Every structure is written in C-alpha cells, then in structure tokens.
Amino acid sequence: MSIETTFSDSIVFHGPLSELYQLAKEGKIKTSLQGSHTRPCKFWTATKILSGIQNSVIIAHGPSGCAFGVKKAYKLTNSRNSGSPYEAVISTNIDMKGVVYGGEKELKGAIREVDNKYHPDVIFVSTSCATGIIGDNVDAVVDSLKDEVNAEIMTIHCEGFAGEYRSGFDLVFKQLVRLMEPRDPKRTAALAKSVNIVGGKMGPERTEVDTDVKELVRLVEGMGAHINSVIAGNCTLEELKNAPSVAVNCTLCLDLGYTIGKEMKETFGTPLNSTILPYGISATERWLREAAKYLGMEDEAEALIASEYGAIQQEIEDAKAQLEGKLAIVEAHDAIKALSIAHMLEKDFGMRVVIYNFHPWSTEARETSIDYLLETGMDPEVLITKGTLKFGKYESMKQTEEELLAFLGSVDPASTVYFGSSLSYPAIPVVDLNAILNRPRFGFRGALKVAQCILTSMQYSFRPRSWLTKKMVFPEQSQGLASASSLTPKWSEEAPDCTLYAAERRKGRCMMN
Amino acid sequence: MYDELEFSHCSHSKDPIIGCALEGVANVIAGIKDVSIIIHSPQGCASTVATAFDKHEIDFTRRKVGCTRLFETDIIMGASEKLASMIREADRTFNSKVMFIVGTCSADIIGEDIDGLCREMQPEIKARLIPVMAGGFRGDSFAGIDMGLEALLPLIPKQEIKLVNKVNLILPQSNLNPTWQADLLWVKEVLREMGVDVLSVLPHNMALEELEEAGLASANILLSHDAGYKFVRKLEERHQIPFILGDVPLPVGLSNTARWLRAAGGYFGAEEKAEEIITRGEKLVVDTLRKRALMIIPRYRNCRVALSADATLGIGMVRMLFEELEMIPELVLLHSGTQEARELLVNELNELGLTSGVAFSVDGYQLKQAISEAKTDVVIGSAWEKYMAEEAGIKTSFDLLSPTNRDVYMDRAYFGYEGMLNMLEVFGNDWERSYRSKAINWEQFA
Numbered sequence: 001m002s003i004e005t006t007f008s009d010s011i012v013f014h015g016p017l018s019e020l021y022q023l024a025k026e027g028k029i030k031t032s033l034q035g036s037h038t039r040p041c042k043f044w045t046a047t048k049i050l051s052g053i054q055n056s057v058i059i060a061h062g063p064s065g066c067a068f069g070v071k072k073a074y075k076l077t078n079s080r081n082s083g084s085p086y087e088a089v090i091s092t093n094i095d096m097k098g099v100v101y102g103g104e105k106e107l108k109g110a111i112r113e114v115d116n117k118y119h120p121d122v123i124f125v126s127t128s129c130a131t132g133i134i135g136d137n138v139d140a141v142v143d144s145l146k147d148e149v150n151a152e153i154m155t156i157h158c159e160g161f162a163g164e165y166r167s168g169f170d171l172v173f174k175q176l177v178r179l180m181e182p183r184d185p186k187r188t189a190a191l192a193k194s195v196n197i198v199g200g201k202m203g204p205e206r207t208e209v210d211t212d213v214k215e216l217v218r219l220v221e222g223m224g225a226h227i228n229s230v231i232a233g234n235c236t237l238e239e240l241k242n243a244p245s246v247a248v249n250c251t252l253c254l255d256l257g258y259t260i261g262k263e264m265k266e267t268f269g270t271p272l273n274s275t276i277l278p279y280g281i282s283a284t285e286r287w288l289r290e291a292a293k294y295l296g297m298e299d300e301a302e303a304l305i306a307s308e309y310g311a312i313q314q315e316i317e318d319a320k321a322q323l324e325g326k327l328a329i330v331e332a333h334d335a336i337k338a339l340s341i342a343h344m345l346e347k348d349f350g351m352r353v354v355i356y357n358f359h360p361w362s363t364e365a366r367e368t369s370i371d372y373l374l375e376t377g378m379d380p381e382v383l384i385t386k387g388t389l390k391f392g393k394y395e396s397m398k399q400t401e402e403e404l405l406a407f408l409g410s411v412d413p414a415s416t417v418y419f420g421s422s423l424s425y426p427a428i429p430v431v432d433l434n435a436i437l438n439r440p441r442f443g444f445r446g447a448l449k450v451a452q453c454i455l456t457s458m459q460y461s462f463r464p465r466s467w468l469t470k471k472m473v474f475p476e477q478s479q480g481l482a483s484a485s486s487l488t489p490k491w492s493e494e495a496p497d498c499t500l501y502a503a504e505r506r507k508g509r510c511m512m513n
Numbered sequence: 514m515y516d517e518l519e520f521s522h523c524s525h526s527k528d529p530i531i532g533c534a535l536e537g538v539a540n541v542i543a544g545i546k547d548v549s550i551i552i553h554s555p556q557g558c559a560s561t562v563a564t565a566f567d568k569h570e571i572d573f574t575r576r577k578v579g580c581t582r583l584f585e586t587d588i589i590m591g592a593s594e595k596l597a598s599m600i601r602e603a604d605r606t607f608n609s610k611v612m613f614i615v616g617t618c619s620a621d622i623i624g625e626d627i628d629g630l631c632r633e634m635q636p637e638i639k640a641r642l643i644p645v646m647a648g649g650f651r652g653d654s655f656a657g658i659d660m661g662l663e664a665l666l667p668l669i670p671k672q673e674i675k676l677v678n679k680v681n682l683i684l685p686q687s688n689l690n691p692t693w694q695a696d697l698l699w700v701k702e703v704l705r706e707m708g709v710d711v712l713s714v715l716p717h718n719m720a721l722e723e724l725e726e727a728g729l730a731s732a733n734i735l736l737s738h739d740a741g742y743k744f745v746r747k748l749e750e751r752h753q754i755p756f757i758l759g760d761v762p763l764p765v766g767l768s769n770t771a772r773w774l775r776a777a778g779g780y781f782g783a784e785e786k787a788e789e790i791i792t793r794g795e796k797l798v799v800d801t802l803r804k805r806a807l808m809i810i811p812r813y814r815n816c817r818v819a820l821s822a823d824a825t826l827g828i829g830m831v832r833m834l835f836e837e838l839e840m841i842p843e844l845v846l847l848h849s850g851t852q853e854a855r856e857l858l859v860n861e862l863n864e865l866g867l868t869s870g871v872a873f874s875v876d877g878y879q880l881k882q883a884i885s886e887a888k889t890d891v892v893i894g895s896a897w898e899k900y901m902a903e904e905a906g907i908k909t910s911f912d913l914l915s916p917t918n919r920d921v922y923m924d925r926a927y928f929g930y931e932g933m934l935n936m937l938e939v940f941g942n943d944w945e946r947s948y949r950s951k952a953i954n955w956e957q958f959a
Contacts, residue, residue, distance in 0.1 A: 035579040035599050041557025059526065063618060063649035065533025065561055071877075072916075073560075079900045080918060086900040088528035088877050099622060099650050109525025117522040117878065129555055130618040130650050133588060160555035161583050161619055391579070391606050475574060 007406040013384040017355070020382050021370055024363040031360045034391045041160035043128055045168030047089070048074055048201050049176075050124050050156070052232030053240070057120040057151075059090045061107050061138060062128025066160075067091035084234075090114055094130055103131055107141050115149040121237040122179065123153045132159030152179065152237065166255075166365045173199070173260035176232065179240045183268050187245035193295055194226040194246045195273075198264075199257025200233035213252060215440035216278070219288060219308070220250075223300045231260060244268035248294035250287065253277065255336060255368045276372050277336065278442045280344030280450065281309065281316065308444035312451070316348070319451035322458060324350040327411055329404075331420025332382075334434075335362035339369045341419055341433065342380045348447065353380040356407075356420070357388040357400060383407065398474060401425065417454065423473045425465050429457040515845075515862045515871040520879045528877035530897070531848055532561060533649030535617050537657020537740070539565030540686060541665065542613045542645075544716030549577035549609040549640065553596050553625060554617035556582045561649075562615070568686055569717060570694075577607040583619050591623065593630055600630075604638045611721050612640040621648030641721075643668075653874075655740040655849050658687060662744035665716065665724060671752060672728035678781055679712045680704065681730045681754070683745055686717055687737035688927075689823045689848075689895070689914035695926035700736065700764075703774060703790055703929070707783035715744075732757045732780065738824035738857060739849040762857055764928045765826055766833025767795060794930030801934055806941065809838065813940075819844035819884050819902075821875070821894035822914055824854035826927060830893070831861050831869075833933065842869050844887050850874040881905075893940075909947040911940050 013020055013029065023029040033039065040048070043066055050058050051074040060067035071089035078084045092098075092106045107125065114123055125142055142155045156175060158168050181187075197216055217227050228246045229239035243249075244264055248271045251257025261272035273290040276283050285305055292301030309316075328351040332338035338355050345351040363370060373379075385407075387399035404426055408416065413428045422432040431454050433441055438453050440446045535558060542550055543565040552562055559580040566576050579602070581587070581595050596614070603612060616627045631642040645664045647657060662684075685697035694717075701711050712730045713723040733748055733756050735741045745756040757780050764770035771791045778787025802809065818840045820827060824847045834840040845862075847854065850873030862869060870887065872879055877897070884892055885905040892902040892910040896918040902910040912918055913936060926932035 033582070035551075035582060035602070038556040038559035038580045038582060040560065041555045044557050044560070063533050064527060064529035064531075064653060065535060065649040066557075067527075068529040068532050069557070069561060069564075071529070076897060076900075076916075080896065085904045086877070086881060086897060090526045091529050092525065093527040093529070094650050095652070096650055099648075106525050113522040113524070113526040117526075128618070129588075130622060130648070133619060133622045160557040161588050162585055164584075165556070391602050475572070 007403070007410060010385045010387070010403045010406065011383065012386055012389060013360075013382060015382065016379045017358075017370065017382050018374055018379045020358070020360065020384075021363050021374070024360050029360050030389070031364060033359070033361045034389065036391050037359075037361075039165035040168075041165070042163040042168035042171070043126060043158045043160045044070055044073070045165055046156050046158035046172045047126055047168075049169055049172040049232045050126070051075055051078065051087075051089075052201060052230075052234060053122065053176075054234055054236045055120050056122040056124060056237070057088060057090060057114050057118050058124045058126055059092065059107070059110050059114055060126050060128055061092045061103065061110075061136065062094050062130045064091040064093045066128045088118065092131075094128075099130060099134055102134060102136055104136050104138075104141050107136065107138065108145065111141070111145050111149060111153065115151050120151045123149065123151045124156055125153065126156040126158050129160045132157070132162065154178065164365070169201075169256050170259045172232075173256060174263050176240060176260065177263045177267055179237065180244050180264070180268065181241045183245045183270065187242055191226075191228055191242065191246045193224070193297070194228040195220055195291055195295070196228050196243050196246050196249045197230045197233070197252050197257075198249045198260045199251045199253040199255070200230045201253070201256070209436065210440045210445075212440045212442040212446065215443040215445055216250070216252065216287075219284075219304065219443050220291065222308070223288065223292060223295070223297055223304050225291070225295050225297060225300075244270045246270065247296075248273050248291055250291050251275070253336065254372060255366055258368045274368075274372075276343050276369060276376075277340035278446075279337075279340040280348040280447050281444065282347035283340065283343055284443050284447065312444055312448040315448055315451045315455070319454050320349050323417065323454065325415070326351050327416040328353045329408070329416065329418045329420070329426075330355050330380075331418070331424065332356060332358035332362070333421065335359070335366045336369050337433075339366065339373055339380075343373060343376075343378060344447070344450070345419070346378060346380070351417075355380050355382045356404065357384055358382050359388055360384070401474065417458070425470050425473075427465075429454070429461040430465075431457045515859065515867070515869055518844075518870050518872040518879070518883055520872075520882060523876070523879065526878075529653070530875070530877050530880065532564065532654040532657075534651040534653065534657030534660060535615070535647045535649045536561045536564055537652075537654035537659070538615060538645055538647035538661040538664075540568055540654065540658055541661025541716055542615070543569045543571060544686060544714075544719055545611065546718060546720050547609050548611045548613055548721075549579070549603055549607040550613045550615055551596070551599055551603055552578065552580045552615050552617060553592070553620040553627060554580060554583060554615075555619055556580055558617040558649075561617075577603070577609055579603045579607075588619060588623055591625065592620075593625060596625070596627070596630060597634060600634055600638060600642070604640055607640070609640050612638070612642050614642055614644045616644075616646045616648070618648045618650055621646050621650075655687070655851075658684065658740040659743050662715070662741060663747075666744070666747060666751070668721070668724045669727050669748075669752065670725055674729065675731045675754070676712070676729045677731055678709045679730050680709055680732045680734055680757075681712055681727050681748075682714045683733055683735045684737040684741040685714060687740050687823070688825045690826065690925075690927040691915045691917050691919070691921050692924040692926075695924035696928040696932065697736065698924070699926045699929045699932060700734070704777070706790060707778055707781055707786045709777075709781050709783070728752045728754070730754050734758055734777075736763065736825070738763065738828055738854040739851065742851055742853050759853065760857075762829040762832070762861060763825055764932075765829025766933055767798060767837050767930070768832050769829045770794065770929050770933070798930050798933055802937070806937065809937065809941070812944065814839040816840045816891055817887075817889040818842050819846065819887055819889040819892045819894075819898075821846040821848075821880055821884075821892070821898045823848045824851070824858070826914065828854060828858050828861060831858070831867070832865060834893075835865050835867060837933075840891075842867065843889055844870045844883055846872050846875045846880055846883055848875060909944055911943045913939050 047070040067089040075087045094103045229235040249261040250273045264270040271294045278284040278287040328345045342353040385403040539562040627644040631644040713727040764773035774787040778784045881901045895914040899910040925935040
C-alpha cells in the first residue's frame with residue numbers, strides 16, 4: 001500500500017481494549033498467530049524458567065537439537081551478560097533407534113550420569129516432541145530413580161506441540177511450587193520482613209546494567225525489607241523451599257508472577273501483591289504500598305515514596321507539563337509492556353493513549369494484564385492494521401510502517417509522541433524505552449529515565465531521522481518482509497534482563513510479546 | 514600416536530554443542546537463492562531454521578519462512594490439510610521459485626506424507642515444491658547437512674562434457690570462522706589467479722539453476738572437514754567429477770596454505786602461479802609480523818594450548834600453532850568426527866611428532882572436563898570455551914570462533930595468509946586484555 005491510500009482501508013480494528021478483548025473471547029476476531037509469526041514453543045518457555053534455578057540441570061529427553069537450542073539461548077546468554085559460569089543443558093540424544101524402540105533406558109542412564117557428574121540440587125527432566133509422541137513413560141522412569149539419585153528430581157511435560165508459548169511458563173511456575181515447603185512459625189518469623197519477587201525469567205542479573213529487577217530489589221531494601229528470592233532469577237533450591245514463608249510475593253511480570261503467586265497462595269496461603277509492571281509513579285506506588293501492607297511497613301513505604309518521588313518530582317512535572325493532553329501512540333509489539341506503558345502515560349502524564357498493532361493473539365497470552373488494566377478503570381484505544389495480521393509480515397516492516405505514517409497523517413504531529421521501536425521512522429518524537437541507556441524502567445528511577453527519555457526525544461525532534469539508519473532498516477529494494485527474529489539481535493545482546501535473549505552474538509529475538 | 518581422551522558418565526547424556534539434523538538441512542536450503550521454507554512442525558523448530566538463515570546472513574527483508582505450528586490435535590489427527598493451506602498461502606505471499614517443505618521430528622514420527630502431498634499439490638502451486646524430512650533425531654547438524662545435500666543430488670542433471678578448469682566449491686558455510694564468507698572469497702580469488710573458475714558454490718547464494726551446471730565441473734573442492742564427504746563421493750560416482758584436495762588440511766596457517774595451493778596448482782597445471790601466491794603471501798605475513806608483532810615470539814613460544822574447534826579449521830591450526838608459532842597444542846578437541854577428519858588429524862599429529870590429547874565429537878561436558886584437567890596456558894575456541902577457561906582458572910583464552918563475543922563488521926578470512934594474520938590479531942588482542950587487571954584497587958597508588 002502507498003501512504004496516499006486511504007488509511008481507513010488498512011484498519012482491522014479500532015476501538016477500546018475491552019471491545020477487542022470481548023471480540024476475541026467470543027471468537028469474533030481471529031486470534032491465532034499466522035504461520036510466519038512463530039514464537040518459542042512450550043519446551044522453550046518451560047526451560048527458560050528452569051534456567052533461572054541455580055545448580056539445577058535440565059535433561060531434555062529427546063534429540064539433541066532441543067537441548068542445544070535452549071542452552072544457546074538461555075544459559076549462554078547468562079554467561080555472556082551476567083558472567084555466570086558455563087552451564088550444561090543435557091540431552092538424552094534420542095536417535096532413530098530410540099524413536100522406534102523407546103528411549104527410557106537412555107533416560108535412566110542419563111539421570112544417573114547427570115547425578116554423578118554434575119551433583120546438582122535438582123534434576124528437571126523435560127520432555128520433547130519426539131519422546132512425547134512415542135509415549136516414553138517418563139514419570140515412571142523418574143519415580144523409579146527418586147530414591148537412587150541424590151538430587152531432587154521432577155518431570156516437566158513440555159512437548160513443543162502441547163501448548164501455546166505461554167503454557168510452558170505457566171506449567172513450570174505451577175510445578176516449582178512442589179519443591180517448596182509449607183509455612184511454619186519459625187520460618188515465617190525469620191522471613192516476616194522478606195518478600196519474593198515472582199515471575200522472573202532466566203538467571204542471574206550480575207551485570208553493569210541497571211536492570212528492572214535490581215531497581216525493585218533496591219526499593220524493597222530501601223523500605224527496610226529483604227528479598228528472599230527472585231523466582232526464577234538465579235534462585236536456589238533452599239530459597240524455593242523457604243519461599244512460602246515470606247510476608248508477601250510481589251510480581252515482577254504480572255502475568256507470570258500471578259501464575260506462581262496464585263499457586264503459592266492456594267497451596268500455602270502466601271499473600272500476593274500483583275499489580276501491573278511498575279512502570280511510572282502510580283504503578284510503583286501501588287506496588288510498594290501493597291507490599292508494605294503485608295510487611296507491616298506502611299510508614300516506611302510512605303517515607304520511601306516521599307523521598308524517591310521528591311528526588312524526581314521536578315523532572316516528572318516538567319515532562320507532564322509538556323505531555324498532558326497529547327496523544328501517545330504505543331507500539332504493541334511487546335504486548336505486556338505496551339499495556340504497562342499505556343497505564344503510566346495515562347495515569348502519570350495525562351496523555352491520551354492509542355495502542356498500535358496489539359496482535360489479537362496477545363489477548364489470550366496477556367489475559368491477566370488486560371484484566372488488571374480494565375479492573376483499574378483503564379480502557380485504552382487499540383488500533384490494529386492489516387499489516388500486523390498479514391502472513392509473512394511483522395514488526396518493523398514496510399507495510400506496518402506505511403500504515404503508521406498514514407495514521408499519523410490524520411493526527412497533529414505537534415501533539416503526538418510515538419512510544420515504540422527506534423526502528424520506526426514517524427516524523428514525530430520517538431521514545432524507545434527498550435534502549436539500553438533507558439534502564440531501569442521500573443520504579444521511581446525508571447519513571448525519571450522515562451521522563452528524561454521523553455524530554456530528550458522532544459527536544460531533538462527537530463533533527464530529521466538518519467537516512468543511514470533508515471536505509472539500514474528499510475532497504476530500497478526491500479521485499480517488505482521482516483521478522484522480529486532478525487531485527488532484535490542488538491537489543492537482546494545489550495539487555496541482560498529477563499525480557500530479551502540472544503541465541504548467539506548476532507542473533508536473538510524478543511521474548512515478551 | 515595421539516592420546517584419545519576418555520570420559521566417564523557420558524554414555525547416555527550429552528551436553529550438545531552443535532544443533533540437530535534440522536539445522537543442518539536448513540543450512541543447506543538457506544544457501545539457495547529465492548527459496549521459501551515451510552516447516553511442518555511445532556513452532557519452536559522455527560528458531561532452528563532461523564539459525565540457518567542467520568548463518569548465511571540472509572537479509573531480513575528476504576526471509577520467507579512459514580511454520581504450520583502443530584499442536585496436540587494436529588499430532589493426533591494429522592495435519593496435512595493445515596500444511597496444504599499454508600503452502601497455498603505461502604505461494605501467494607512469497608512468490609518464490611522454489612519452496613522447500615521440511616518435516617521435523619513431529620511430522621516425521623507421526624508419518625505425515627509430505628512427499629505425496631507435494632506431488633499432489635504441485636500442479637496448482639507456482640513454486641517448485643521440494644519435500645525434505647528432517648527429524649532432529651536423524652542426527653546432528655553435520656548429518657543434517659549431508660541429508661540436505663542428498664536432497665540436492667537429484668536436481669543435478671548428468672552432463673556428458675566436463676569444462677576444463679571449472680570447479681564446484683562445496684559447503685563453505687560449514688566453518689566456524691564468524692565471517693566464513695571471507696574464506697570462500699579467498700578460495701575463489703586464488704583459484705581465479707590459477708586460471709580456475711568456480712561454477713557453483715554448493716550451496717551459498719546459489720540459484721537453483723546453478724545446480725544444473727554443477728555437473729559440468731571438472732573437479733569438486735570440499736571446503737569442510739566436518740561434512741559433505743558423502744556428497745562429493747556421490748558426485749564422483751554419479752557424475753564422474755573428481756573430489757580433489759581431500760588429502761591435505763584446508764589452508765590454515767603458512768605450511769598448510771602452501772600445501773593446499775601447491776596441490777591445487779599441481780592439479781590444474783598452475784604450479785608457477787601457486788608458487789607466486791605462496792611467495793607473496795609468506796612475505797606479507799613475515800613483513801607484517803616483523804613490523805607489528807615481534808612480541809609474539811617470546812609470548813607464544815612453548816605456550817601450552819587447548820584447541821577446541823570444528824575439524825575444518827582445527828586440523829589446519831594444529832600445524833600452524835606448533836610449527837609456525839612454536840606453541841604446544843596439548844589438547845585438540847574437535848566438534849565432529851568423520852573418518853576423513855580423523856585420518857587427516859592423525860597424519861598431521863604423526864608428522865609433527867605430537868602426542869596431544871584428542872577427542873572427537875566432543876560435548877560441552879567433555880570440553881569443560883578436558884580444559885579443567887589439562888590446565889593449559891591458553892584455550893583457543895569460541896566465547897563458550899572462554900567461559901570454561903575462566904572457570905578453570907585459565908587466564909588467557911582466544912575468542913576466535915563462532916559463537917564469538919567480538920563484533921566483526923568486515924568479513925575477515927581465516928584461510929590463507931591474511932587469514933593467518935586475522936587470527937593472530939584476535940590472539941594478540943585477547944592476550945593483551947587478559948593481562949590488563951580490573952581488580953587492582955587504584956586507591957593504593959593514590
């Protein structure tokens with residue numbers, strides 16, 4: 001399509017989020033992801049969470065490719081970004097013979113070998129498509145060896161075909177609760193001023209980057225409380241055992257944190273503080289106050305909030321003065337972040353928000369966040385164009401870019417700000433909150449970063465975007481195809497937190513959409 | 514004779530450092546221009562295929578990949594209809610000349626008839642459909658490369674005539690140089706200087722039509738010691754195209770580059786030109802190192818090395834390290850283990866009088882064990898071996914091979930003379946950094 005084409009021809013949906021959500025639930029809008037939009041499978045998402053548990057070994061029961069892929073993506077990214085040691089992901093290396101005759105013998109041998117050579121605290125046996133289909137009785141093998149091996153051992157049924165992308169996260173977060181021990185008076189007393197941050201992914205955050213997790217830890221400790229564990233961000237088995245006895249579980253990622261938090265609440269009665277991602281002042285205050293309520297530290301929380309807000313008040317107010325009443329276009333490639341950013345822009349800065357290209361598939365994957373947003377009285381506009389749903393097209397690609405430009409043609413550029421990837425080129429201020437320099441994004445310091453980022457983008461919006469970088473993203477002879485997997489490698493290299501990963505130095509993709 | 518290392522607790526458990534057969538198959542397909550791929554699989558396998566496209570650095574605006582995203586009901590009921598609709602949709606959208614339909618573990622095990630479906634659908638589909646079944650359980654990525662090449666064999670027509678001094682280059686991508694394209698370019702350049710033209714590069718940036726000409730070549734040169742041997746032998750049997758230069762290591766380091774060039778020059782009657790290239794190249798290396806790298810002499814002499822590499826680069830590097838740099842390759846840990854690679858390495862070690870510890874088709878556990886136990890002065894490998902070396906307390910490691918944590922913007926060969934200098938530059942920079950302390954507390958000097 002050309003920019004001149006009537007923009008209304010490109011619109012698939014334009015209305016409030018609640019309407020989109022309802023249409024999706026009623027099956028009146030197609031929610032399936034097109035075949036060119038693959039996401040990590042259930043095996044990948046399950047092993048991503050498992051990769052955040054210290055001194056555990058994953059045995060992927062299947063051909064070697066599954067273990068190799070997740071090791072490259074998760075364990076080795078941990079090594080590169082966080083300086084953690086090299087960690088194995090084991091495969092039973094099922095071959096043709098194994099597929100025909102079964103691989104239970106191989107699995108038994110692998111469990112014994114892993115226990116002997118790695119001496120892990122926990123062994124997770126994760127199933128793959130191949131062993132799921134041939135019907136190896138993995139549970140029976142695992143049960144038969146429970147008394148023999150020193151490590152705790154658990155089966156994770158996560159065949160790649162057995163569920164959508166999100167299902168692997170949920171499965172593991174629910175199962176991890178089985179490694180935990182019930183609250184008891186001694187532990188609850190010891191952990192009365194402690195919290196777990198739940199819903200984290202993939203390993204340690206020992207990095208020079210100011211990550212979002214670090215900021216939450218700083219705030220909790222600033223209140224005078226302690227962190228028992230970030231689950232599953234480099235947590236130990238001991239931390240997991242103690243986890244139910246903390247004062248409260250606080251969600252990092254609302255969707256995933258809610259899954260484990262709810263399970264722990266139902267199983268052990270551990271209280272849960274689940275609010276939207278703490279982007280901005282309003283969400284952070286709510287996150288802290290909810291945590292403080294269970295910690296019995298309301299006064300400390302108010303003092304912290306006053307002090308933290310006091311330190312950034314001027315810049316936040318400057319930003320608000322420039323933004324209030326303006327239109328914010330929030331790119332929804334990363335759905336949960338888009339919802340949280342929408343919340344921040346409306347609540348903190350008084351902007352009118354349009355979430356651009358929120359794939360209907362995300363209504364299911366991000367159900368918890370949508371419910372939360374709607375329950376708190378927010379119902380942002382959503383605009384979906386044809387490009388987002390087209391086979392073979394995605395993210396920063398020609399069609400959605402042209403559709404965006406066409407949409408912006410109908411709005412006042414002087415009163416509009418684009419919150420999305422800097423790989424888009426609208427002629428209005430572009431605020432890219434994924435950039436490494438804009439970390440942390442959570443908490444008060446995060447709110448300040450966001451405000452500074454907005455002000456800088458507005459101050460220098462007179463500068464035309466670089467023809468060099470534009471040509472890099474949109475080559476002249478482009479066929480218009482592009483994929484998330486190709487365009488995010490640099491981000492994933494530079495962002496050593498739970499939101500991104502890179503399979504190799506020049507490869508990777510965003511995991512949060 | 515070398516000392517083949519043995520590892521306990523490794524009979525049933527593997528910590529893989531290379532991908533599965535699907536990655537290998539995709540690695541071959543991604544080397545063909547104007548193709549699209551439909552993967553008949555659950556969605557996770559798409560990332561494996563993406564790795565292959567990354568290997569060839571296919572522009573992100575030209576990747577044409579679809580996946581049927583199989584779920585439980587598809588596995589139980591079969592998903593041929595789903596595949597058929599995707600083929601139709603992809604044909605409309607991608608407009609590619611050729612569409613590979615690749616079945617992975619799930620489709621392979623449940624017995625989806627991809628061959629039959631492609632035959633049935635071909636009349637209504639513009640793209641030529643080529644089915645390949647590539648269950649990951651069929652082997653590692655090197656085995657997958659061989660499977661992918663096997664799928665290309667029927668597309669090479671028999672040719673009665675052979676064109677003099679025209680060659681095919683096979684598998685340039687099976688090489689752990691992060692910018693292996695430069696090695697391919699070096700080979701093309703020196704062959705051109707010797708009056709030899711390249712007919713086809715199988716398969717990199719290759720139009721499918723080039724396969725039709727491949728049968729006209731008068732020789733095949735395999736640019737890998739890790740895969741492709743079956744393919745070149747079949748080309749020898751079926752198309753009477755001789756496989757040449759298979760008995761010398763690939764051109765890594767001064768001696769091996771000279772051996773390779775002399776062997777090529779001898780075959781093509783370009784001995785003088787080969788000598789000219791050798792003289793010029795050796796002068797370049799010597800002059801450059803005299804000016805800029807005299808320190809490598811005391812630095813590297815008798816430095817004990819653990820080398821972890823693919824056979825393609827690793828075999829050639831042994832001689833370079835030992836003879837030319839006076840290092841001692843105590844450990845040689847190769848990522849593959851073809852019979853041909855084993856024989857080449859044994860010959861090299863015997864000729865050099867080395868009794869290094871050797872392991873083939875190593876996994877991550879074996880690499881880490883060997884590196885930790887040998888405690889050499891230096892480890893040469895990728896970023897992964899660098900992590901292992903750090904944990905083992907080895908101060909210096911050279912992050913030379915893929916996957917590397919170095920940014921490499923311009924293609925840099927490892928083959929040939931400039932290639933040796935490129936490798937030594939990496940060695941030099943990593944050596945320098947390994948002795949720069951970050952731990953010293955500046956306050957003590959205040």
